[in-house]
Amino acid sequence: MISRNHLEAFAALDAAEVVGVCDVDLGRAQATASAWDIPNAVDSVAALLALGLDIVSVCTPHPTHEAVVLEAARAGVNVLCEKPIAVDLASAERMVAACDAAGVKLGVLFQRRFWPAAQRVRSLIDDGTLGTPVIGHVSVLLHREPSYYSADAWRGTWQNDGGGVLMTQAIHYIDLLQWYMGGVSEVYGAINTFKHGEHIEVEDSATAVLKFTSGAIATLSASTAANPSVGVQIRLTGSTGATAELSEFPEGTDGRVTLMASGQTVESTPVHPPEAEANVDLTSINGQLVPHHTSQIRDFVEAQSAGTEPAITGRDANNALRILLAVYESARTGTPVRFAPFPSDGPTAPGDVAASAPSSV
Structure with missing residues (x-):
């Protein structure tokens, strides 16, 4: 497709x-x-x-x-x-x-890195407006019908799809988050299947806490169980105190900077325009992404x-693959997956889990 x-x-x-x-x-x-x-x-x-x-x-x-x-x-x-x-x-x-x-x-x-708005957020980091990102959040709340998984036999299985919402949808926004925030130190996550359990063996929902080697922290939530879809928001707060939000709604449309807060000024636009159709079919999503593929x-x-x-x-x-696979590993073991020291840790604390991702990741 x-x-x-x-x-x-x-x-x-x-x-x-x-x-x-x-x-x-x-x-x-x-x-x-x-x-x-x-x-x-x-x-x-x-x-x-x-x-x-x-x-x-x-x-x-x-x-x-x-x-x-x-x-x-x-x-x-x-x-x-x-x-x-x-x-x-x-x-x-x-x-x-x-x-x-x-x-x-x-x-x-x-x-999606080639969205003009995604490039603008990157420039806000590079020119010092945001400074070093210190807090991040990614929300990926999308809608998929069961037919999305049944249309292709390889979808929705661990062996053939490799995962669910994290592997197929959220990976785009995990990529953007780590592009903005840098290398990841530790991942602690959970997954579940709330809507599509009769059709898939992988997760349709996930959440995670990420620590970065810079000392920054971020949260991630992702699901294909939302109805209607509320799209994607990526929000960053930097060391200057400024905050920027990048939004995609409806899914497949160009990303937009929907919030820019700096100094005493807050500029915002609606994340969910009332006239927009929330649930969009996959053909339309892919079609609207052609300019950015180009x-x-x-x-x-x-x-x-x-x-x-x-x-x-x-x-x-x-980088994005390593992060999402660590969410799966953390969900399986119930413990964080660590890749590198977190700056505020100092010496490893008693009871702290300081394991690298196992070879199965």
Whole structure:
């Protein structure tokens, strides 16, 4: 489904030409090639790579990413992969290592970083308006119908989807949070399934407390059990005392800065405009994200041409994956997962859990 966004993005770029599409179902590949006037349709990654590509764009289900990326790396082809980069950290690290060893670029789609409003929030940190973020909050309260999970057999299972709302929806906003707040020190979380238990084995709801290596703290809540959806809000308070809020409502629309409070001034706009349709179907969500896919894909194409790093690398993508997998591990064990010391800790206190994430994460 997300391949449409990639096709539209590449079609909008003068510097790129789509020369082939691949699907394990050759008929689907041929139908796509015909619809988009693409000269080649194949049913194997090897056949696709034989076309002499500079870039392969990976839009397959989550657990299949690694095999495609490793094969592309061996062929010396740059890779742009949909999120999540993988469903476990060991797989993600193998992908990064393979691309490094082959000297090819690995980029991962987190197109919401390319919202103008997301860039503005980043600039408020960089120019000192917010200072160092010290308190953060992410709220991802979305609506999904049972048909969302039943439409694709791979969705909603630990083996094939890798997780629920954290892995598929909230990962975008976890990525934004860590982009703003820096490296994570510790994660303590819980998950549950409140609405979709008859249709999925993964979580539809999660919450977590995050500590950062800077000393900052943040909370996360995420669910696909909301009805209606109330969208996404990311709120940051910095060391200057200033606060900024980035909102996405309805889901898929451009992010907006809905709150900016600094000095004695508070500027705000409605997070939930009354005329907006709260529950939006997935096709509409994906369609509205095309301009931001285009921005990120343009960045990747330009990086390939210039020999520079893309804005979001495989290593960058591992940061968000590491956080959400730590929420799963913490929920399983009932204890925090620690990656690095938290500045205010000092010496490890009696009873403090100071364990790194186990290899199963």
